[in-house]
Amino acid sequence: MLGALLGGSGVLHLGRPRTYEWLVPPELGSARAWVIVTGVAELGIAALLATPRTRSAGGWAAAGLLTGFVPAHLHTFRVIPNKPLPMTVAAVRLPLQVPLVLAALRVARSR
DSSP states (O other), X not given: OHHHHHHHHHHHHHHOTHHHHTTSOGGGSOHHHHHHHHHHHHHHHHHHHHSGGGHHHHHHHHHHHHHHTHHHHHHHHHHOTTOHHHHXXXXXXXXXXXXXXXXXXXXXXXX
């Protein structure tokens, strides 16, 4: 399930990068580059998760990547402070990182 989620997200990052560019904090530099790199990373991690021999490494990589997305989720609150629907979506997305990271850690630790 985690692999499918990351794989689908990776495809969306690469196919519609503009959708994600506004989430990248400007302090990080080129938003397009970050979106492309994270899309490729998501696809690579999905591939790791799909193979029993590399699943544990994929879990560790997923946990790291999902944790790395937290600054983008926090940045959302800076760019949409007066828009109720996007603010609600952002408020829901941020805490969802916790179960996703925990799921990735469960995969990483399973043998």
